[in-house]
Amino acid sequence: MADSFLGFRRxxxxxxxxxxxxxLGINGLxxxxxxxxxxxxxxxxxxxxxxxxxxxxxxxxxxxxxxxxLGRNPNVGAALIVGVDRKALDAIxxxxxxxxxxxxxxxxxxxxxxxxALTTIGLKKAAQLVRHVSAQRRExxxxxxxxxxxxxxxxxxxxxxxxxxxxxxxxxxxxxxxGTVIIGETLEWLGAEHLxxxxxxxxxxxxxxxxxxxxxxxxxxxxxxxxxxxxxxxENIRGGLSTIEEKSLGAxxxxxxxxxxxxxxHAQVPTLKGLHAMDGPGYSxxxxxxxxxxxxxxxxxxxxxxxxxxxxIAPTIKVSAHPQTPGRLPEQIDFDGSAILGSGEDADxxxxxxxxxxxxxxxxxxxxxxxxxxxxxxxxxxxxxx
Amino acid sequence: MRDALxxxxxxxxxxxxxxxxxxxxVSVDGLAIILRADIPMAHKLALRAIAAGQPVRKxxxxxxxxxxxxxxxxxxxxxxxxxxxxxxxx
Numbered sequence: 001m002a003d004s005f006l007g008f009r010r011x012x013x014x015x016x017x018x019x020x021x022x023x024l025g026i027n028g029l030x031x032x033x034x035x036x037x038x039x040x041x042x043x044x045x046x047x048x049x050x051x052x053x054x055x056x057x058x059x060x061x062x063x064x065x066x067x068x069x070l071g072r073n074p075n076v077g078a079a080l081i082v083g084v085d086r087k088a089l090d091a092i093x094x095x096x097x098x099x100x101x102x103x104x105x106x107x108x109x110x111x112x113x114x115x116x117a118l119t120t121i122g123l124k125k126a127a128q129l130v131r132h133v134s135a136q137r138r139e140x141x142x143x144x145x146x147x148x149x150x151x152x153x154x155x156x157x158x159x160x161x162x163x164x165x166x167x168x169x170x171x172x173x174x175x176x177x178x179g180t181v182i183i184g185e186t187l188e189w190l191g192a193e194h195l196x197x198x199x200x201x202x203x204x205x206x207x208x209x210x211x212x213x214x215x216x217x218x219x220x221x222x223x224x225x226x227x228x229x230x231x232x233x234x235e236n237i238r239g240g241l242s243t244i245e246e247k248s249l250g251a252x253x254x255x256x257x258x259x260x261x262x263x264x265x266h267a268q269v270p271t272l273k274g275l276h277a278m279d280g281p282g283y284s285x286x287x288x289x290x291x292x293x294x295x296x297x298x299x300x301x302x303x304x305x306x307x308x309x310x311x312x313i314a315p316t317i318k319v320s321a322h323p324q325t326p327g328r329l330p331e332q333i334d335f336d337g338s339a340i341l342g343s344g345e346d347a348d349x350x351x352x353x354x355x356x357x358x359x360x361x362x363x364x365x366x367x368x369x370x371x372x373x374x375x376x377x378x379x380x381x382x383x384x385x386x
Numbered sequence: 387m388r389d390a391l392x393x394x395x396x397x398x399x400x401x402x403x404x405x406x407x408x409x410x411x412v413s414v415d416g417l418a419i420i421l422r423a424d425i426p427m428a429h430k431l432a433l434r435a436i437a438a439g440q441p442v443r444k445x446x447x448x449x450x451x452x453x454x455x456x457x458x459x460x461x462x463x464x465x466x467x468x469x470x471x472x473x474x475x476x
Contacts (some may be wrong), residue, residue, distance in 0.1 A: 133396075152439075157401070157427075157428030158428075161391065161393065161401055161428070190471070191469065191471045192447070195447060230459070237463075237464060239428055240401070240402075240426065240427075240430060240463070242430070242449065242450060242452040242462070242463050242464050242467045242469075243449050243450040243467065243469035243471070244469055244471055245447070245448065245449045245450055245469055245470065245471060246444060246449035246450070249444065249445045249446070249449060250448050253445065332439070341391070341403055344388050371450035
């Protein structure tokens with residue numbers, strides 16, 4: 001089975017490419033204690049929100065959706081959820097546990113607000129979970145089990161020329177294999193949304209794409225900010241980009257060329273396979289957390305001059321096609337695509353190499369970001385705290 | 387190292403892979419183009435004539451339209467191509 005990888009079987013047909021014990025802090029009041037537990041127990045990954053109180057309406061719902069989505073990510077083999085009040089903790093833990101893996105909890109409520117006692121209990125629970133997940137073995141799964149987010153950050157001319165189209169070719173291959181690809185950053189569809197809408201599976205999906213762009217366009221306008229006047233910016237123009245269409249076409253190339261099956265809200269889990277467009281922010285840390293909370297097990301992250309940011313939960317494959325960047329950042333760039341522009345390697349040949357590397361990472365090969373601990377998750381806010 | 391890259395077979399433009407000088411002949415997909423202007427790296431050169439008002443294609447898509455007649459070998463940039471989206475911003 002050529003197009004397969006070795007992953008961890010999860011309930012509901014999901015497959016993890018990692019077997020993390022996630023230490024998930026759901027309230028900033030316990031953030032430091034959450035991180036202390038994670039640091040003390042090898043084999044854990046820690047995500048601790050700085051928020052969690054005083055949030056209402058859509059902002060509260062979005063925060064909760066992101067926490068639950070991160071907890072349910074298929075790369076999580078077990079979770080220790082750390083909170084403040086028992087009621088909020090049980091509500092989130094109950095939702096996370098629906099993914100079918102072991103979930104333990106610890107709350108400051110349980111220990112009379114003693115963060116050190118919380119640490120002791122949490123540490124013991126996390127240790128038990130690490131031992132439990134270590135017994136699980138990888139099995140072969142088809143590419144259709146993959147859900148991959150595609151992101152670009154610190155882009156330059158080589159991103160639109162080579163790195164994004166390269167990732168686009170691999171995106172197509174994953175979609176053709178029955179898998180799922182999620183492209184976000186709504187603002188970078190502006191001027192290329194006709195292309196995404198033109199590939200929409202249904203008229204409703206096409207309308208959702210153009211409506212999402214119109215909303216992103218209207219927000220800065222409502223604040224009196226002339227978005228189009230700044231885009232492409234002076235740096236882009238110096239770099240040879242002439243219009244917003246040209247800039248966005250370079251960005252959406254990383255989503256490949258297949259039909260758009262659906263438009264997702266930020267952190268919304270897709271119910272279909274295939275290419276999806278997530279209506280979300282252009283700031284990479286937030287955008288990537290949206291993908292991961294939607295269940296992406298892997299992320300492609302293209303860059304021109306380099307960008308060290310990674311997801312904590314999903315291995316993040318850094319791709320650069322800049323002639324100098326891979327050589328200058330050998331412990332950051334996971335895949336060197338510079339041969340496309342340098343020696344004139346056929347882009348399909350480069351894409352075949354990236355596809356093989358992707359399946360290797362899905363099977364356990366470490367990314368530089370994992371080795372160096374560059375991972376984080378950053379939560380979107382939709383309104384002010386009360 | 388090639389001189390320039392055409393990203394899609396229907397494109398009107400190619401992208402310079404190194405700084406190119408006016409008067410140079412560059413080869414792109416079998417076309418020999420005599421440059422009528424300097425082309426900085428990553429900037430665009432016209433592979434064929436584009437009439438004013440016609441779409442300019444890169445990635446196989448219109449990136450805007452020619453605001454003046456463009457000849458093969460011209461530098462294609464903000465001076466002679468304009469967005470169809472952001473018409474009020476220029």
